[in-house]
Structure formats: structure tokens, C-alpha cells
Amino acid sequence: xxxxxxxxxxxxxxxxxxxxxxxxxxxxxxxxxxxxxxxxxxxxxxxxxxxxxxxxxxxxxxxxxxxxxxxxxxxxxxxxxxxxxxxxxxxxxxxxxxxxxxxxxxxxxxxxxxxxxxxxxxxxxxxxxxxxxxxxxxxxxxxxxxxxxxxxxxxxxxxxxxxxxxxxxxxxxxxxxxxxxxxxxxxxxxxxxxxxxxxxxxxxxxxxxxxxxxxxxxxxxxxxxxxxxxxxxxxxxxxxxxxxxxxxxxxxxxxxxxxxxxxxxxxxxxxxxxxxxxxxxxxxxxxxxxxxxxxxxxxxxxxxxxxxxxxxxxxxxxxxxxxxxxxxxxxxxxxxxxxxxxxxxxxxxxxxxxxxxxxxxxxxxxxxxxxxxxxxxxxxxxxxxxxxxxxxxxxxxxxxxxxxxxxxxxxxxxxxxxxxxxxxxxxxxxxxxxxxxxxxxxxxxxxxxx
Amino acid sequence: xxxxxxxxxxxxxxxxxxxxxxxxxxxxxxxxxxxxxxxxxxxxxxxxxxxxxxxxxxxxxxxxxxxxxxxxxxxxxxxxxxxxxxxxxxxxxxxxxxxxxxxxxxxxxxxxxxxxxxxxxxxxxxxxxxxxxxxxxxxxxxxxxxxxxxxxxxxxxxxxxxxxxxxxxxxxxxxxxxxxxxxxxxxxxxxxxxxxxxxxxxxxxxxxxxxxxxxxxxxxxxxxxxxxxxxxxxxxxxxxxxxxxxxxxxxxxxxxxxxxxxxxxxxxxxxxxxxxxxxxxxxxxxxxxxxxxxxxxxxxxxxxxxxxxxxxxxxxxxxxxx
Numbered sequence: 187x188x189x190x191x192x193x194x195x196x197x198x199x200x201x202x203x204x205x206x207x208x209x210x211x212x213x214x215x216x217x218x219x220x221x222x223x224x225x226x227x228x229x230x231x232x233x234x235x236x237x238x239x240x241x242x243x244x245x246x247x248x249x250x251x252x253x254x255x256x257x258x259x260x261x262x263x264x265x266x267x268x269x270x271x272x273x274x275x276x277x278x279x280x281x282x283x284x285x286x287x288x289x290x291x292x293x294x295x296x297x298x299x300x301x302x303x304x305x306x307x308x309x310x311x312x313x314x315x316x317x318x319x320x321x322x323x324x325x326x327x328x329x330x331x332x333x334x335x336x337x338x339x340x341x342x343x344x345x346x347x348x349x350x351x352x353x354x355x356x357x358x359x360x361x362x363x364x365x366x367x368x369x370x371x372x373x374x375x376x377x378x379x380x381x382x383x384x385x386x387x388x389x390x391x392x393x394x395x396x397x398x399x400x401x402x403x404x405x406x407x408x409x410x411x412x413x414x415x416x417x418x419x420x421x422x423x424x425x426x427x428x429x430x431x432x433x434x435x436x437x438x439x440x441x442x443x444x445x446x447x448x449x450x451x452x453x454x455x456x457x458x459x460x461x462x463x464x465x466x467x468x469x470x471x472x473x474x475x476x477x478x479x480x481x482x483x484x485x486x487x488x489x490x491x492x493x494x495x496x497x498x499x500x501x502x503x504x505x506x507x508x509x510x511x512x513x514x515x516x517x518x519x520x521x522x523x524x525x526x527x528x529x530x531x532x533x534x535x536x537x538x539x540x541x542x543x544x545x546x547x548x549x550x551x552x553x554x555x556x557x558x559x560x561x562x563x564x565x566x567x568x569x570x571x572x573x574x575x576x577x578x579x580x581x582x583x584x585x586x587x588x589x590x591x592x593x594x595x596x597x598x599x600x601x602x603x604x605x606x607x608x609x610x611x612x613x614x615x616x617x618x619x620x621x622x623x624x625x626x627x628x629x630x631x632x633x634x635x636x
Numbered sequence: 637x638x639x640x641x642x643x644x645x646x647x648x649x650x651x652x653x654x655x656x657x658x659x660x661x662x663x664x665x666x667x668x669x670x671x672x673x674x675x676x677x678x679x680x681x682x683x684x685x686x687x688x689x690x691x692x693x694x695x696x697x698x699x700x701x702x703x704x705x706x707x708x709x710x711x712x713x714x715x716x717x718x719x720x721x722x723x724x725x726x727x728x729x730x731x732x733x734x735x736x737x738x739x740x741x742x743x744x745x746x747x748x749x750x751x752x753x754x755x756x757x758x759x760x761x762x763x764x765x766x767x768x769x770x771x772x773x774x775x776x777x778x779x780x781x782x783x784x785x786x787x788x789x790x791x792x793x794x795x796x797x798x799x800x801x802x803x804x805x806x807x808x809x810x811x812x813x814x815x816x817x818x819x820x821x822x823x824x825x826x827x828x829x830x831x832x833x834x835x836x837x838x839x840x841x842x843x844x845x846x847x848x849x850x851x852x853x854x855x856x857x858x859x860x861x862x863x864x865x866x867x868x869x870x871x872x873x874x875x876x877x878x879x880x881x882x883x884x885x886x887x888x889x890x891x892x893x894x895x896x897x898x899x900x901x902x903x904x905x906x907x908x909x910x911x912x913x914x915x916x917x918x919x920x921x922x923x924x925x926x927x928x929x930x931x932x933x934x935x936x937x938x939x940x941x942x943x944x945x946x947x948x949x950x951x952x953x954x955x956x957x958x
Contacts, residue, residue: 354824371821376688376716542802542821542828544689549743552826556779573776580739583710584691 191404191424193440196284204326207287213332215406216294220340228299234410236422241267241395242513244497253382254300255390263386264302265393268309269351269358273474273535274515277426278396280438282316286323292399295406297344300392307348308363317350355539359587360393373543374587397426418444421496431518434458447493448485464520471500472512474532475592477599479509524622525607529600530558536593547590550581554597564615571608575601644721648672649729661714661725662693674727675766677851678803679715681906686808687715691740696733699724711736741771744801747781757853759866762905782826789832790839792858792917797829800854806846813910814840841880844916848899848907859917860896869895871931876924880912886931894920903934
């Protein structure tokens with residue numbers, strides 16, 4: 187049985203309440219850290235653990251923490267990015283809903299390590315019911331002396347508050363999150379200066395994902411070296427994967443990094459194979475922003491090696507034949523799914539969520555959506571496919587924040603690996619309509635052409 | 637010795653310049669001048685925080701610095717990237733930059749109406765210049781363009797949102813020059829629009845400057861709308877004594893009549909001394925101004941082509957006769 191670090195106690199009845207959480211060893215890490223460790227010790231343990239950001243980019247957390255500027259007399263802040271809005275990703279919600287105290291414990295440890303006395307959790311506006319759960323947990327933590335003034339008599343003060351967003355995907359980008367938290371329009375800032383130098387209210391700020399912060403708890407409890415033993419190579423520890431799509435057992439799984447993709451999809455312990463015995467067509471391993479992998483590249487890399495659930499193995503082959511671990515939104519498609527329709531759906535999402543600040547993303551995402559919609563409806567031409575390729579090429583890398591890249595990559599990968607299907611939509615519009623929309627569409631299609 | 641600030645050496649398109657640390661690539665290029673200056677649609681030197689949005693000023697950094705000579709992986713916005721010592725930048729000499737810029741122009745134009753023949757900005761429009769220099773002749777966009785109704789922002793300003801390229805310059809102007817934050821952006825993505833606080837009219841003393849900073853014809857002067865093409869008017873430097881602003885302005889005259897008043901723009905179309913609404917909209921009598929002489933405008937070819945102060949070259953006349 188694989189080791190679980192975050193979701194080990196999730197099955198216990200009432201673990202979301204303080205009493206049950208405390209009884210099962212909760213807050214022992216805070217006791218250990220505040221009484222026996224210095225802030226630098228914790229940073230050192232996190233560095234040793236090799237923990238990498240779980241929000242998508244996979245940047246080493248210890249290194250991020252050590253970049254934090256520490257000018258005299260200027261308060262520092264820790265922000266928790268709980269604005270989880272990537273299509274296909276729902277791990278943070280599960281974590282906060284089931285064991286909110288784990289996040290709070292992680293927040294106390296991380297804030298202590300960074301010397302922050304005021305920390306914030308920025309939660310997605312659509313997660314209002316989760317906000318209530320976390321709010322309640324924060325109140326319990328205050329009541330039991332884990333938050334507030336002079337925690338455990340150590341003289342360390344920490345205030346923790348939770349703020350909901352207003353329903354914008356872009357606010358998951360760290361600088362847009364900071365703008366939004368400051369009460370402004372959630373537009374990403376220009377970098378540099380990075381938040382580690384000038385973040386919230388121009389103060390040094392660290393923004394971390396929910397899962398990253400929660401992972402600090404087992405690191406402090408067991409030590410960084412112990413954490414680094416799990417996993418493979420530079421991908422250490424465990425990762426929450428939110429699996430969805432045409433599989434038998436979709437849901438949130440905690441895996442040890444380095445598990446093979448084949449085992450993850452087909453073993454009964456995890457996804458339990460494809461639903462209804464259909465064949466695998468494609469897979470998006472890390473949320474909608476990362477490139478899609480065709481069936482022949484899911485379980486094996488282009489070199490014929492086994493593909494593993496790790497930052498390196500999933501990225502093997504670059505964007506030509508690889509993808510990214512991203513935020514762990516694992517989406518599986520069976521043979522009946524339409525890649526053109528799926529790509530259009532993603533393009534529609536990014537069009538809707540573009541903040542409209544810089545021109546390539548603002549205009550380009552809408553354009554891609556319209557061209558993809560035309561292709562999907564069977565009115566496209568072969569030139570449209572090349573046009574799409576050109577549009578995505580001109581968005582990628584030319585925008586302020588990564589949303590432009592995130593909008594361009596799925597389109598690029600879909601065309602790269604599934605060009606035949608796009609061409610089929612152009613050449614056989616009727617058949618593609620029948621497949622995607624069934625007999626009703628066939629009827630209306632005939633009357634249209636009569 | 638220590639008070640002597642060490643200068644950074646930057647090379648842009650093969651031309652080297654010494655600049656102070658903290659200078660942006662765009663400003664370093666402007667020190668060199670001429671052909672190496674990247675175009676900028678949203679950066680405005682006198683507005684804090686502007687820039688980085690339009691992506692027309694993207695350049696390639698082929699050498700990061702003397703210490704770390706690695707090139708930067710992506711194109712960078714020259715208006716918001718500061719120089720490093722020994723940095724080498726490629727602007728027009730890079731194929732990648734020209735290609736990306738072509739893309740940006742195309743993106744800017746897909747929702748911009750082709751109404752230059754009736755637009756007051758034509759002739760002094762930055763987007764026109766940009767499209768002429770960097771764009772392609774034909775658009776590949778075949779869908780309906782986004783459109784908005786025209787809105788009056790107060791007594792003097794008309795907002796034609798359809799033409800807007802969302803450079804945010806007017807937002808920064810309104811925030812930084814006037815009291816009360818009442819001019820901003822609503823909605824997001826390509827539905828985003830410039831708007832005022834719940835249809836509240838703008839009547840700040842300096843709000844007229846949003847017309848000057850607008851790179852396109854989205855914000856126009858209602859006292860001048862549809863009166864004349866700009867290249868038929870004569871720009872004259874003039875000043876007046878004003879207790880609110882410097883009083884330095886440009887009068888755009890039709891015969892002896894003042895058609896409109898704007899602030900003085902430099903060669904990059906940027907205003908350094910903003911003028912107040914009184915000077916801009918109300919002083920339309922010649923007696924209220926002290927006219928200093930004709931204004932030389934170098935940026936816009938269309939205005940200077942028919943410049944009244946220039947002698948008509950003889951060969952043109954000969955050609956016409958032949």
C-alpha cells in the first residue's frame with residue numbers, strides 16, 4: 187500500500203472538527219516547530235525535502251522561500267492560493283473540505299518559517315461552502331490558542347483570515363491574486379518585481395498552493411530527509427491527483443510520485459481502468475492548460491520508456507511528445523470523445539477567463555474559440571487549422587502572465603497529435619456531427635441541406 | 637568617487653549607449669533614437685505604472701548581461717524590462733520580433749473598426765502608424781467584431797469604445813491627474829470596456845487629458861469632432877497665463893479660427909505638461925493666447941506631409957506640369 191501523508195486520516199469520522207483532528211496527532215507539528223525549531227530550520231527542512239510547488243509550475247518551494255526579501259521593519263505576508271479553478275482540478279477543494287485543519291496547521295508552520303504575522307487564504311468564490319468549513323476551522327484554531335497573539339507562549343503572533351475571490355480564473359495567478367486581495371481589479375502585474383520583493387501592499391510576499399502548504403506539515407513532523415525518500419529523482423513526496431473522465435473510479439487520489447501512469451489508470455487501487463471497457467484515446471495529465479497526450483504517448487514516452495507520474499517523466503520529450511504534471515488534473519478520454527469539441531471547450535474557457543489586459547491574449551483567445559467553434563460545427567476549412575496554429579504561436583510567450591500560454595498549449599497539442607481528426611471534421615462534417623450530437627443533429631443537418 | 641553612478645552599457649540593434657541603472661530598454665532605445673526605437677501603444681513616460689499591456693514593444697534579448705550572457709528565453713516587453721550591464725537587444729534586426737509584432741498588430745486590429753475615413757484621430761493615430769509599419773495588408777479575421785454604443789463622458793469628451801485598444805493610458809491619467817477614482821475598466825477579456833463610475837459624468841479640471849493620451853480615436857474632443865481632418869489644420873505653439881496649468885499648448889487653426897487645443901506632444905506622441913480643461917475646451921479666441929510660432933511635428937507623416945511651413949519642392953511642380 188502506498189504511503190499517504192496528506193490524506194492519511196481523511197477517512198476518520200469528524201476529522202474536519204478540531205477535537206478529532208487534535209486527537210489524531212493534529213497540531214503536533216506546530217508544537218514541535220514553535221518550541222524546538224527556528225524559522226530557518228523549517229526553511230532548511232523544506233529545502234531538504236525537495237518539495238515543489240503543487241499549483242502547477244513545480245517550482246522548488248524551499249528556494250522560493252529563500253528568495254523572500256527580509257528588509258528591517260517591513261511586515262511580510264504568506265498567501266495561500268486556494269483559487270483552484272483549472273478545469274479538471276479539484277484536489278484543493280477536497281483537502282479543505284475534508285481536513286481544513288491540515289491547511290491551517292501548514293499555514294502556521296509556513297508563516298512562522300517566513301516570519302509572517304498576517305497570512306491570508308484566498309479562496310475561489312465558487313467554493314463558498316468550503317469557505318464556511320475553513321472559516322469554522324479557523325475559529326476553532328483561534329479558540330484553542332493556535333492562532334492569535336502569543337501562540338503556545340512562544341511570543342509568536344499570527345492572524346489568519348480567509349477571503350473569497352469573485353469568480354475569476356485569472357486570480358489564481360499570483361500577482362493577480364495579490365491585486366484582487368488588495369481590493370483592485372484582478373489583473374496580473376508585470377514581473378519583475380516579483381512578489382518575493384514587492385507583493386501584497388508592496389511588501390515581500392510568498393504565494394503558495396494549498397497542497398504545498400499542507401505538505402509542510404508532514405515535512406516538519408518527519409523531517410525533510412524522510413519526505414525526500416518518497417518519490418523519484420527531483421520529484422519527491424506525494425501528490426494529490428484529481429482524476430476525471432471516462433474511467434471507472436474518478437476522484438482525488440494521493441499518489442507517491444514515480445508511480446507509473448499505466449498502473450494509475452488501470453490498477454484497481456487507483457482508477458480501475460477505462461469505463462465500459464472502451465479504449466483509451468487521449469489523456470491530459472495536469473489540468474486543462476497542459477498539452478494533451480495521445481494514447482500511444484500516455485503509458486510510454488517517445489523513447490519507449492515507461493511514463494511515470496513525476497514532473498520529469500511527464501515532461502519527457504518536451505511539448506513534441508510530452509506534457510506536464512501541472513496541478514494534477516488528470517483527465518482521461520475514451521475513444522468516443524471528440525478532441526476538436528474538447529479543444530473548443532477549453533478555448534471557450536480561456537476566452538471567458540482572459541483578463542483583457544494584454545492584447546495577444548485578449549483578442550487571440552476569442553479568435554481561437556470562434557475558429558474552433560466553426561471547425562467543430564463542420565463549417566471549417568483546412569486553412570482554418572493552419573490559422574489556428576498561427577494564432578496560438580503568436581499568443582504563446584508574448585503575454586504578461588501564463589494564461590496566454592495556458593490558452594495556446596492545449597490548442598497546439600491537439601493540432602500536433604490529432605490533426606487527422608481536425609481534417610476529418612472539415613472533410614466529413616456530416617459524420618462528425620452525427621458522432622458528436624447523435625441522430626437529432628443528423629436530422630437537422632439533413633433539413634438544412636435539403 | 638562613490639557618488640558617481642556607474643553607467644550600464646547597452647547595445648540595441650548594434651548601436652551602443654550608456655544609461656543609468658534602472659532605465660528600461662525602451663528608454664535606452666529612445667536615447668539612441670531613430671530606427672531602433674520599438675513602437676509603444678500603451679507605455680506613456682509621464683504616467684506611472686503604464687506599459688506592458690499592448691505587447692508591441694516586444695524585443696529579443698540576445699545577451700542578458702556581461703555577468704550572465706544567456707539570452708532571455710522569451711521576447712520581453714521593452715517598456716517594462718530594465719537594462720543590465722552589457723545587455724544586447726535586437727529590435728528590428730530580429731525576425732522573431734518582427735513576426736511577433738506582426739501578430740500583435742493583427743490582434744489589435746481584429747476588433748478595431750476600419751473607420752479611419754470618419755475618425756477624428758486619423759492622421760495622428762498611433763495604431764495607423766503601427767499598422768502601416770508593422771502590419772499586414774489583409775486581415776484573416778472573418779467573424780463579427782465587438783461593438784459598443786458611443787457614450788458621452790461629460791460635456792466635452794466622447795467615448796467610442798469600439799475603437800479602444802485597452803491600453804489603460806486614460807485610466808492611469810484619470811487616476812494620477814485627477815481626484816476621485818471614477819474612470820476605470822469594466823468586465824474582462826475582449827468584453828472589457830472603459831467606463832466611468834455608473835454613468836457619472838467626468839468633470840475634473842484635468843480630465844481632458846485623456847483625449848491626448850488616447851493612442852486611437854476612442855476618446856475624442858467634442859468641441860472638435862468632425863470639424864476638420866487634422867492635416868488641414870495648422871498647429872501653432874501658444875501659451876497663456878493659467879493658474880491651474882502651465883498654459884503651454886498647441887493650437888490647431890483653420891485660418892484664423894482655433895479649431896482645437898491640445899497639449900504639446902513630443903516626438904513619441906507623449907505629453908509632458910498636461911493642460912487643464914479651461915485651456916483645452918474654453919479658450920477658443922485668438923486673443924486669449926500668446927502665439928509663439930508654428931509647431932514642428934515629426935512623428936506623423938500625414939500631418940507633416942502637407943505642412944504649410946514647408947516649401948513645395950520644385951520637382952513636384954514640374955511633374956504636375958508634365
